Amino acid sequence: MKAVTWHGKHDVRTETVEDPKILDPNDVLLKVTSTAICGSDLHLYAGSIPEMRSGDVLGHEFMGEVVETGANVSRIKKGQRVVVPFCIACGECYFCKHDQTSLCDNTNPDAHKVEELYGYSGSGLFGYSHLFGGYAGGQAEYVRVPHADVGCYVIPNGIPDEQVLFLTDIFPTGYQAADQCDLKGGETVAIWGAGPVGLFAALSCKLLGAGRVVVIDRIPFRLEMAREKVGVETLHLDKDDIYERLREITDGRGPDCCIDAVGLDAHGTSLHEMYDKVKRAVGLETDDGTALRQAINCCRKGGVVSVPGVYGGVVDKYPIGAQFGKALRMIGGQTHVHRYLDRLFDHVQNGVDASFPITHRASLDEASDLYETFRTKEDECVKVVMRP
Structure with a gap:
């Protein structure tokens, strides 16, 4: 065969x-x-x-x-x-x-x-x-x-x-990511990644009653699909100040739930991303934690960070202080x-x-x-x- x-x-x-x-x-x-x-x-x-x-x-x-x-x-x-x-x-x-x-x-x-x-x-x-x-x-x-x-x-x-x-x-993966947010109705959810899992996570958040869903990516045609096929708002990772825009959208509180649908292969040009690239090149880190760090930073106090994006090893500079200080609930997995x-x-x-x-x-x-x-x-x- x-x-x-x-x-x-x-x-x-x-x-x-x-x-x-x-x-x-x-x-x-x-x-x-x-x-x-x-x-x-x-x-x-x-x-x-x-x-x-x-x-x-x-x-x-x-x-x-x-x-x-x-x-x-x-x-x-x-x-x-x-x-x-x-x-x-x-x-x-x-x-x-x-x-x-x-x-x-x-x-x-x-x-x-x-x-x-x-x-x-x-x-x-x-x-x-x-x-x-x-x-x-x-x-x-x-x-x-x-x-x-x-x-x-x-x-x-x-x-x-x-x-x-x-x-x-990918449909149940996106759905589980949304389900893990424990949506009650009316929440604001921010999703990093407009690939297939991110798109299904956005659709699933709507099915489960989220009030507002914002998808973040840097690729225009993927953002367009999120808007046109799923009917959600979008932010451009390189053109928008993600933290400030999410604060504005939520009247200063931050999203109730943040979903990292990117995982270990995040890409970018910020100082943290360049740090990850060097660490991975010399074998001191296996996974790029850029999207995960940003999701943790942007999530409101007492919120949920749901991780359907695949991670396989170790991430450096994990913001455990922010997770602890804001009482975030972290959940992910296959x-x-x-x-x-x-x-x-x-x-x-x-x-x-x-x-x-x-x-x-x-x-x-x-x-x-x-x-x-x-x-x-x-x-x-x-x-x-x-x-x-």
Whole structure:
């Protein structure tokens, strides 16, 4: 079969690889009908995530048709269309039973590697290195899905792929970011990053009752999408004094909630950003904390800072004094996708357009060029969907 494979920094290729097989009686095989390139995939593309091996199949946002089922699979049937959460859950451990599926105890065979870094490991992830299980991803014609009765969500016929594909990751990721803000209605939320997760976080804040949503970015076409497709206010990171503008918007109090949808690969030219760049270049820091620092600084006293942006290691000059002094509640983490699927599916059925971020549609053969287009944000690229 054809699949998109990793071969090093800025080197992905569409190659012929061995077809997946049923390895466990709880597996199913999917014929992939739609798959996407995620912002998290760019961390792999940039070489920022360790334990990648040449030939690894990429992709954790995918859906398809079940073509084979293992002997123990009872809920999922051959021929059904399903979406698959990017985090792999067993359904039986303490964390799965407490609706925290991205923290599953039983699906990462490489857990000991993560424990050395974090103390404990979360779940296995599709297409995301041998830190998280080495599972083949879904940027391919076929993919094996373990724990299928837990991990496959059946989609009724008649709903197009593009309306449900992002329920695998970025829609629930944005929704969890908003949900973590504990919105009661009428709050002002500031969101750093107008990429796909930031856009879905903005949409989700509106769905959950926020009174005012402000999205911050430096790329004009992404800010335009936030205004036109999501209907929120925007600020330009380089042209606006973000702290002062947010003070003005909130009558001097600051946003009730701040969402960092940027993560470890923030970019900029301020003194702090240059400091981060130097520290990372010499191996004294792994992640750029620019967006996170600004979110903490701008958030009102007693507010919430929600972090869906991916961080992998350590951030220098973390403003713990501001967090403590303002009594901020910090919360983040990998998305518990399974927790949100039912309610997000209801939103889609009730008319929410979940396809709005898509700007590029292509085949697997075009993956190499589109990874680079997505990285450089050329051709006003926001989101890439591929059809095997």
